[in-house]
Amino acid sequence: MSSSLERAVGRLALWAALLAAAVPAAAKVSFTGYGSFNFTADANLRVFAPPAVLGGLPDGTHRARGFSTEAVGLFAATPVGEDADFLMDVAYRGIGGTVRELRIQYAYLDAALPGGLRLQAGKVTLPLGYYNTRRFYPFRRVELSAPLFHSALLGLPIADTGGVLSWRTGLGDLDFDARLFGVNGYGSVPSSTASFRSAALPGGLAMSNNLGSSNSNRDVAVGGQAALSRNTVWEYGVSFYRGAWDRSGERLFQILGSHLHWAPGRFDVLAEFLRLDVRGDQGMLSAFGRGDWRTHGGFLSVSGPAGSVTGRPLSAYARGELYDSGAADGSGGHELVRSAAAGLSLRVNDWITWKGEYLWVDYRVPAVSAKTLQLMGYTLTTGLVVTF
Amino acid sequence: MLWTPAWTAAEVDLLVEARPGLSTAGLGLGGADGVxxxxxxxxxxxxxxxxxxxxxxxxxxxxxxxxxxxxxxWVARELEGGRVHFVGGVSRLSGAALKARGWSGELSFPAGAFLDLARREGWRRVGVLLAAGYEGAEAALRAAAAARGLSVEVRTVSSRRDIPKAAQDLAGRCSALWVLGDPLLTRGAGFDYLVELSLSRRLPLLAPEPGMVDGGAFAAWEPDQEEAAARGAALSKGLSGEGWPASGVRFGSVAGRLRVNEVLRRRWAGGGG
Structure with missing residues (x-):
């Protein structure tokens, strides 16, 4: 076990003990958790980029093989009222492309309010799309990996400090859910207050680094989701986010998304579409030629039964994604994210799942001096997901 | 206040697997019954x-x-203490665990469900294999058998090692072998042994869960899920604020039907191997 993982496990245990000690004797704290571990049998990636972006890493073809701890998380839940719970997820993982570290994924009070409302207050996972709240954890999805744009660039999970108000009502056979949130919101890239993203800075392309522990301006980001569903068979929803990312509170970042989930029998289909709007981003001037830029794209994931192995159910899945980012007026260069994945998932029992996946990626973005940063290749990975 | 931080009234939690049509109103539960x-x-x-x-x-x-x-x-795995009463699923629990935790439960079938089958099939003596902790059902079992003109032979086992001798003993004296529950007898090597014994001796094995018929048992009880939920709701209303049933296992009263292994029945009736 690596020393950083050892320290993380030690801190997880300390968190658990502190939480158990802090809760009144009448309340009970329940601890559950998960671990996700991968073995990359082969990674063949070609990286081409200006030296300033690579930060010392040589360009060319990179081959890799090895084990990794994807994530280890501890969930705590305790009732704190008649219809109120406090929930926490402390996890050792990386968000997007960040270095793995121990972090609080979420920690919030979930309470019923009059009028059929529910309030989540604290550090909450934002109701944006379907994947972010219901497929983020490896034990909640068939696939081994998450869509590349969401995991590496947007940053999964999208969680922030604030509050979410939820309301559900029945419409005949259907259910309607409405959620509104107010949070600190995305800020600038950590190393520059004038840039939301930057192709010239190591790690500057990932938006996941822009969610910090405090508000970067006086603006409270708002958003919400409206979804129509029928039991667990299908759900259609739209989501939005709107907040200023810069210190002066004048440059906007907006997300508009829609999702469709359909689960006929033992098959599962999920499609998500996304549009991002960013204003005044100096960091992407060299890439797009403009500070105002947009992203359009989406992914489609399909899974279904694929027989059994020694009586245990086997599932197969396939996923494709395509995202295109560029100047809002259509001029300049484009950032392109394409990936395709296919794999199998074997559910050994309620607690152990083995997965295997082939992932192909093609990412390119105009970087500095009109040179393009390009990452292309494939990985072949097996994974173990354990819950407890 | 947005919420009440302290517990208000004594409440019983009724835990039921979701299905279409299941609702508080449908189970006759209102806001004031403490369930x-x-x-x-x-x-x-x-x-x-x-x-x-x-x-x-x-x-x-x-x-x-x-x-x-x-x-x-799930309850057996996740809950450690407190007061728990099982309606219909108690056969999944070990008698030792029930006793240690002070929990109680009703089997998913009435005593007469299998004894009526025995009478129809002409099995005069039924062997009953009990796991330690299930002794609470013995008195009712004997009474139900006597009422039907049948006799029962009971053997109690505490560990896997006890099973072969007890089962062999009953197999030599009885026309059918009946298991009420406990993973010792309904899962893994214990159940496999009983199925093997049943098939080799043509001794009908009566099991507590319908899925066990697919595993080789001769017959099992399939409870009516709606009835079971209604029984749970009625019981919960009665328990709310009152004393709980004493620890142990007893026969249930939920309606249902017998599921019979027709392949075995035809094979044995026809004299085939």
Missing amino acids: RLRAFDAGELSDPIVSGRLSARLQASDGVVAVGYETAS
């Missing part, structure tokens, strides 16, 4: 976030009434 319905999707309970949250709630409950087999398995 909270918790319906869950069995597949969800393997999700550690959902399981942990439900477990935290139930650990702090005044009492839990768990209806059904999957519910019983």
Whole structure:
């Protein structure tokens, strides 16, 4: 076990003990958790980029093989009222492309309010799309990996400090859910207050680094989701986010998304579409030629039964994604994210799942001096997901 | 206030597997009867976030009434103490664990369900294999048999090592072998041994769960799920604020039907091997 993982496990245990000690004797704290571990049998990636972006890493073809701890998380839940719970997820993982570290994924009070409302207050996972709240954890999805744009660039999970108000009502056979949130919101890239993203800075392309522990301006980001569903068979929803990312509170970042989930029998289909709007981003001037830029794209994931192995159910899945980012007026260069994945998932029992996946990626973005940063290749990975 | 931080009234949590049509109103539960319905999707309970949250709630409950087999398995795994009464799924639990935790439960079938079958089939003496902790059902079992003009032979086992001798003894003296529950007898090597014995001696094995018929048992009871939920609700209303049933296992009263292994029945009736 690596020393950083050892320290993380030690801190997880300390968190658990502190939480158990802090809760009144009448309340009970329940601890559950998960671990996700991968073995990359082969990674063949070609990286081409200006030296300033690579930060010392040589360009060319990179081959890799090895084990990794994807994530280890501890969930705590305790009732704190008649219809109120406090929930926490402390996890050792990386968000997007960040270095793995121990972090609080979420920690919030979930309470019923009059009028059929529910309030989540604290550090909450934002109701944006379907994947972010219901497929983020490896034990909640068939696939081994998450869509590349969401995991590496947007940053999964999208969680922030604030509050979410939820309301559900029945419409005949259907259910309607409405959620509104107010949070600190995305800020600038950590190393520059004038840039939301930057192709010239190591790690500057990932938006996941822009969610910090405090508000970067006086603006409270708002958003919400409206979804129509029928039991667990299908759900259609739209989501939005709107907040200023810069210190002066004048440059906007907006997300508009829609999702469709359909689960006929033992098959599962999920499609998500996304549009991002960013204003005044100096960091992407060299890439797009403009500070105002947009992203359009989406992914489609399909899974279904694929027989059994020694009586245990086997599932197969396939996923494709395509995202295109560029100047809002259509001029300049484009950032392109394409990936395709296919794999199998074997559910050994309620607690152990083995997965295997082939992932192909093609990412390119105009970087500095009109040179393009390009990452292309494939990985072949097996994974173990354990819950407890 | 937005919420009340302290517990208000004694409440019983009724834990039932979700299905279309299941509702508080449908079960005759209102707001003032001190019963909270918790319906869950069995597949969800393997999700550690959902399981942990439900477990935290139930650990702090005044009492839990768990209806059904999957519910019983989850409760046995996740809850450590408190007051729990099982409706229908108690056969999933070990008698030793029931005794140690002071829990109680009703089997998913009445004593007469299998004894009526025995009478129809002409089995005059039925062997009953009990796991330690299930002795509470013995008196009712003997009374039901006597009322039908049948006799029962009971052997109690405490460990896997006890099973062969006890089962062989009953096989030599009885026309059918009946298992009430406990993973010692209904799972793994114990159940496999009993099925093997049943098939080799053509000794009908009567089992507590319908899925065991697919595993080689001759017959099992398939409870009516709606009836079981209604029974759980009625019981919960009675338990709320009152004393709980004494620890142990007793026969249930939920309607249902016998599921018979027709392949075995035809084979044995026809004299085939």
